Amino acid sequence: MTEDRSELQGRLLWEPTSEVIEDANVTGFMRWLRETRGHDFATYDELWRWSVSDLEGFWGAVWDFFEVRARAPYEMVLSTRTMPGAVWFPGAELNYAEHALSRRDDHVAIVSESELRPQESTTYAELHRQVASFAAGLRAMGVVKGDRVVSLMPNVTETVVAALATASIGAIWSACSPEFGSRSVIERFRQIEPKVLIAVDGYRYRGRDFDKRDAVRELERNLPTLEATVVLPYLSDSPDLSALSRPMLWNDVPVDSVDIEFEAVPFNYPLWVLYSSGTTGLPKPIVHGHGNVLLEHLKTLSLHMDLGENDRFFWYTTTGWMMWNFLIGGLLIDATVQLYDGDPSYPDLNRLWSFAHDTGTTYFGTSAPFIHGCLKEGLKPNEAFDLSGIRGVGSTGAPLSPEGFVWVYENVNDDLLLGSFSGGTDVCTGFVGPSPLLPVHAGEIQCSCLGAKVEAFDEDGNSVTNEVGELVLTEPLVSMPLFFWNDEDGTRFRESYFEMYEGVWRHGDWVEVTDRGTFVISGRSDSTLKRSGIRMGTSDFYRVIEDMDEVADSLVVDTSGIGDAGRLLLFLVMKEGFTLDDDLRKAIALKCRTELSPRWPPDEVHAIDEVPRTLNGKKVEVPVKRILSGRDANQAVSMDAMANPESLRFFIEMAKSRM
Numbered sequence: 151m152t153e154d155r156s157e158l159q160g161r162l163l164w165e166p167t168s169e170v171i172e173d174a175n176v177t178g179f180m181r182w183l184r185e186t187r188g189h190d191f192a193t194y195d196e197l198w199r200w201s202v203s204d205l206e207g208f209w210g211a212v213w214d215f216f217e218v219r220a221r222a223p224y225e226m227v228l229s230t231r232t233m234p235g236a237v238w239f240p241g242a243e244l245n246y247a248e249h250a251l252s253r254r255d256d257h258v259a260i261v262s263e264s265e266l267r268p269q270e271s272t273t274y275a276e277l278h279r280q281v282a283s284f285a286a287g288l289r290a291m292g293v294v295k296g297d298r299v300v301s302l303m304p305n306v307t308e309t310v311v312a313a314l315a316t317a318s319i320g321a322i323w324s325a326c327s328p329e330f331g332s333r334s335v336i337e338r339f340r341q342i343e344p345k346v347l348i349a350v351d352g353y354r355y356r357g358r359d360f361d362k363r364d365a366v367r368e369l370e371r372n373l374p375t376l377e378a379t380v381v382l383p384y385l386s387d388s389p390d391l392s393a394l395s396r397p398m399l400w401n402d403v404p405v406d407s408v409d410i411e412f413e414a415v416p417f418n419y420p421l422w423v424l425y426s427s428g429t430t431g432l433p434k435p436i437v438h439g440h441g442n443v444l445l446e447h448l449k450t451l452s453l454h455m456d457l458g459e460n461d462r463f464f465w466y467t468t469t470g471w472m473m474w475n476f477l478i479g480g481l482l483i484d485a486t487v488q489l490y491d492g493d494p495s496y497p498d499l500n501r502l503w504s505f506a507h508d509t510g511t512t513y514f515g516t517s518a519p520f521i522h523g524c525l526k527e528g529l530k531p532n533e534a535f536d537l538s539g540i541r542g543v544g545s546t547g548a549p550l551s552p553e554g555f556v557w558v559y560e561n562v563n564d565d566l567l568l569g570s571f572s573g574g575t576d577v578c579t580g581f582v583g584p585s586p587l588l589p590v591h592a593g594e595i596q597c598s599c600l601g602a603k604v605e606a607f608d609e610d611g612n613s614v615t616n617e618v619g620e621l622v623l624t625e626p627l628v629s630m631p632l633f634f635w636n637d638e639d640g641t642r643f644r645e646s647y648f649e650m651y652e653g654v655w656r657h658g659d660w661v662e663v664t665d666r667g668t669f670v671i672s673g674r675s676d677s678t679l680k681r682s683g684i685r686m687g688t689s690d691f692y693r694v695i696e697d698m699d700e701v702a703d704s705l706v707v708d709t710s711g712i713g714d715a716g717r718l719l720l721f722l723v724m725k726e727g728f729t730l731d732d733d734l735r736k737a738i739a740l741k742c743r744t745e746l747s748p749r750w751p752p753d754e755v756h757a758i759d760e761v762p763r764t765l766n767g768k769k770v771e772v773p774v775k776r777i778l779s780g781r782d783a784n785q786a787v788s789m790d791a792m793a794n795p796e797s798l799r800f801f802i803e804m805a806k807s808r809m
Contacts, residue, residue: 221414236626264491283404285315295320320413327470334790352385417441435635446629447479459484465515507535517547552593594668720752
């Protein structure tokens with residue numbers, strides 16, 4: 151990218167045409183509000199302001215607009231407007247799975263492909279039949295409302311079937327993906343005392359097969375509440391399961407059933423348990439509710455991403471990331487959900503673009519690191535594949551740089567809605583994201599999502615504009631967690647979100663709210679870089695460094711507060727053919743001075759083999775800082791929560807050499 155960075159930030163890249171605006175789902179929602187509620191909103195901003203000032207009116211309208219089916223009506227929309235403590239739709243009874251399976255025809259519900267399996271399709275009628283039979287099988291095994299069913303499964307159709315079958319009973323779903331280490335899985339599942347484990351015998355990633363039977367046996371030994379283990383033959387048609395204590399093959403579970411007995415549960419009843427990354431302590435078991443997830447995903451998928459029944463909705467994810475739960479929400483709006491299991495860069499970074507071409511994808515969801523990887527490799531997928539059908543691209547997992555925005559419009563499709571999201575596992579959605587009614591500017595997230603009162607706070611709790619502050623929510627959001635499992639008095643929950651500002655959700659990201667109402671996320675606030683009292687998010691640093699031709703990847707750590715006068719340490723993964731020398735160090739210092747500030751040249755630059763990352767691909771900054779402070783690595787980070795724990799060896803040795 152040769153263009154000056156300052157010229158890219160904020161550049162207008164896309165504007166919706168009058169036809170796009172007229173046909174958008176959110177425009178239909180605004181028309182419906184005018185006709186049924188008497189609200190006449192002319193702009194997105196007017197709609198948003200109403201949505202966060204009249205929470206009861208807005209979420210009640212979402213309920214009616216999407217024709218939510220309830221077995222018992224709600225008494226009120228919101229019983230109390232405090233945080234924590236907000237209770238949504240008391241009295242209402244419903245079931246998430248009933249809404250996901252409301253369609254029962256030959257429209258394709260799921261397209262699935264993996265490194266092990268060719269592409270296959272499942273219709274809504276077939277999906278309903280499979281879920282009905284599997285749910286009946288779970289009931290025959292003794293699973294009842296409130297039981298926990300856990301999964302060590304890849305991103306395949308059977309996992310969706312098992313999740314919906316669990317929800318239909320009123321049991322509680324929780325998942326880890328097969329690449330998680332056994333200790334990491336045990337740390338998560340043991341907290342919620344599951345009754346049934348559903349697992350694969352193994353999986354394939356980057357062309358290699360990984361046998362998981364020993365791991366499944368270890369789970370059985372360490373989860374004393376288990377009463378049954380269901381194994382899906384994935385690597386082998388007839389795996390040897392003799393080492394397991396209570397194995398049952400997947401095909402032995404279903405009981406022929408033509409219909410599903412959906413268990414009516416309260417709106418705020420647990421649907422699934424997700425987990426924080428667990429890199430620095432025991433993962434937090436975050437509980438989300440049936441109705442809470444239902445309303446939030448209907449709103450986001452339809453009104454923000456503009457998806458409907460004619461869309462083929464893809465997001466690259468594993469089953470251990472909240473984006474998998476978000477992806478299957480596409481069934482709520484009758485779309486076709488597309489699953490891919492495997493390495494997104496194998497055999498090369500064109501793999502997912504090829505998948506999008508083959509499947510006719512209309513919405514392509516991915517991560518910012520994947521887009522940045524394509525940019526760095528100089529990929530031009532629109533020259534190799536027909537991607538003209540893609541009308542939306544989603545990006546999350548890390549801040550997307552202005553260069554990443556420009557790359558999408560130049561190399562995927564110049565007429566699409568690029569939706570960068572920021573939110574997370576905590577709410578299973580985005581706080582800020584896209585709108586088809588608004589323009590797209592490079593490096594900026596378009597808007598605060600409907601019903602989400604997002605602001606930037608300074609250290610004194612004042613709302614600020616055009617400066618970096620803590621990302622906060624000053625009003626309740628419907629999909630905030632119900633609670634953390636085993637946190638009876640709510641202490642851990644309050645400490646996680648409400649300790650810094652009383653009655654205000656503090657998310658832990660740095661954000662800048664611009665004059666035009668867009669948002670710029672600049673990294674986690676707990677990994678802030680500080681110089682002379684000035685703070686900066688790590689993503690700003692990465693954007694500058696990773697723009698260099700010589701650099702493949704990078705990690706930056708500010709050692710402030712750990713005893714060495716706050717040095718700024720930069721670690722580089724060099725591209726093939728390049729080495730780190732004094733000339734490059736000088737070039738990095740100059741680039742930081744001119745593109746960031748004279749305060750920001752790194753004090754030290756080191757070459758490393760790879761950047762430490764979590765299983766979900768996020769850079770491990772805070773644990774590295776703790777290791778460099780002299781803390782034992784096993785106390786600083788959970789190795790099983792990492793994709794490449796061996797990458798920490800460099801930092802461990804560095805810490806020893808400085809003691």
